[in-house]
Amino acid sequence: MTMTTYQRRTKDQLAARVAQDIFDGAVVNLGIGQPTLVANHLPKGREVILQSENGILGMGPAPEAGQEDYDLINAGKQPVTLLPGGSFFHHADSFAMMRGGHLDICVLGAFQVSATGDLANWHTGEKDAIPAVGGAMDLAIGAKQTWVMMDLLTKQGASKLVKECSYPLTGIACVKRVYSDLATLECTPEGLKLVDLVEGLSREELEKLVGLPIAA
Amino acid sequence: MTMTTYQRRTKDQLAARVAQDIFDGAVVNLGIGQPTLVANHLPKGREVILQSENGILGMGPAPEAGQEDYDLINAGKQPVTLLPGGSFFHHADSFAMMRGGHLDICVLGAFQVSATGDLANWHTGEKDAIPAVGGAMDLAIGAKQTWVMMDLLTKQGASKLVKECSYPLTGIACVKRVYSDLATLECTPEGLKLVDLVEGLSREELEKLVGLPIAA
Amino acid sequence: MINKIARSVADALAGIPDGATVLIGGFGTAGIPGELIDGLVEQGARDLTVVNNNAGNGETGLAALLKAGRVRKIICSFPRQADSQVFDGLYRSGKIELELVPQGNLAERIRAAGAGIGAFFCPTGYGTQLAGNRETREIDGKQYVLEYPIHGDVALIKAERGDRWGNLVYRKAARNFGPVMAMAAKKTIATVHDIAELGTLDPETVVTPGIFVHQVVRIERVATQAGGFKKAA
């Protein structure tokens, strides 16, 4: 029996990995939570426009302490700023952007993603849980490309990449790419396809962790 | 045989008659052609807001000669002005106003109106005629009250108030009132109802001209 | 003369009946018509259906309205939050009905009500629990769910400036649901921080034309260093 050694991507490394694939000029929506980190890692020289569901295009970084304006917040309700060129609009216009296919990329967190790109990220399905969906379903099916950013395994070691989601769905066949702490994969109608791996991990080992075939 | 003498309302008298029923604070769309005249006869002291389908609320009178701005025109493509308090908006918002039931009154011309309020005002139905509908169908069914302003009879003496429209319909059961050169009438599910008559004309004579029962 | 400026919150809210559907603007800390919600608690209408993005935070505002037992049903996209304890309690004890709606459907259904649309086929939520047993249809190879408009009896919204015709402009992301809710209600009541003289709002920049607004009430401004609003304590 051989032991392989590999290092999981840290949260910042993962954010940087996602950021690397965001092209110059892209209009991007970064979901609440971990995806927000991606903004800190956009490569210099790329001009990327961030959209926020609550009616902002051209969102900038958090303001300095004391400069917070609670009329200028992101979807996670944290104070942000507006870049030159930014604009404000109402909720129906904002979701028209999202649902009408105008965003180039959205990056979301997930509980589970199926090999063919089904997404579960809004509800654990537990009986006593109070559900909340926000804009997740609109983003998932609306953007030109939906990317998921997550740890590959749960704390219990179960794969969050699955044959079929057991949690309630957010959208069907909507995820194009999964960026995880161990690997980057594509979801296709034929199943998972490998994009890259952390050093020291092989495709075969990844297949074992995930329990699903992963095309090279 | 007795001859009655009565005077038809002139175009300006008819416009003044319509204007008399437009209440203070009303938001009104005046159709192309004769209805436009109503604006000149609004009683002093009433503040009425005119909407134009091409994205104007608070439309004012025609500008002085030499002051025309061809970015500021009405639905009939004539230069107009904007009153203090007026605003501009795009076509979908403008028709949302019209179709969403936000206009208090619209005043339209007509080829025919049925006793129950069907309207025909967009197309004569002639084989070689090129049809054009514009915003007529939206206005007819969208305003809280749709009023028609027309001569009661064609040049050939036929009644334009009919049992059933023979011209292609603009909308069904949408006309509430007809203001004509001879009388003002209401269209109801039970048929026509008299509101007023020009001096010297009796309800019975009007019924003969129209060829339909007219409730007192 | 047209004068939509109300003398007080209480005057503006007078006449809201029991059983009304109340659209309430706001997203996060921005655009919540706090004074109008407090006024609605005072005003006393009960058995309300409330439409808002959330289901109340902390113990004030919408949470206070819920706590007072005045809301029969809430239509929202994101009820569960760290401080949604009032809603959570009512929901778990079956004392409030929840219609959970994806946020984009919420905005579009409200707009549809304002625009006179009878229903629309929408891609969001297809194949999920939230599509429930709604009608679905494939159009041009894509799956859609049929969604119906959300009409309000009253809309309570927060704007920045308004005039006696009811024209409104907003401030930054406080705009959010305000413009669509204004279109969708029989009676729209807006708070503003400034009453503008008629004709001083630039006609190019009016966001909500006065036709959609029925009452405008001035409220005090609580500015932060950045010129924005302090987060409720």
Next chain:
Amino acid sequence: MINKIARSVADALAGIPDGATVLIGGFGTAGIPGELIDGLVEQGARDLTVVNNNAGNGETGLAALLKAGRVRKIICSFPRQADSQVFDGLYRSGKIELELVPQGNLAERIRAAGAGIGAFFCPTGYGTQLAGNRETREIDGKQYVLEYPIHGDVALIKAERGDRWGNLVYRKAARNFGPVMAMAAKKTIATVHDIAELGTLDPETVVTPGIFVHQVVRIERVATQAGGFKKAA
């Protein structure tokens, strides 16, 4: 770096293929992107479907495009006008297809395309010739007709000012179809009279956010006394 400013009309229009659906803004004398229509005549694409409120006036602009035999079909609300002789001739001789659409349906169908709506039930035209054999439905006691979105391959619109991100503001009633057409096309090309430095357009007053715009071309202004535009001779 994002730079949507095109060097010329010809550059902006390059690549429009034969068979394209072209949304063209404008209502009456206001908001017609004359320079782009002239450029499209030059550019040479044929077999076009044109979506515009009218079907051309006089002999220039859209009428010239029709006269050059480049338009297979026109979708509009008001083709017949005193000076629509070019369209009239083509239509009477069966050389152009006409889809006549009530103006509100035209605007709403274009918006639906931009907003990702699959179809919608709409009250306009129910019971009339223009509803054709479309599906109808009674909803809450009212009759509706099912209408489908109008997607454009290209939108040609006229705005007043724009920046390198594609943000646009308009002037008075020249706004008309511009903002909805910008949303509904794969490629939106706007003429402006001024290029604004990025950040100088007030974010509160941007009417079309840059996400909906792909090319911005500056054209000359022809001012009248009132600051508006001269009617084409």
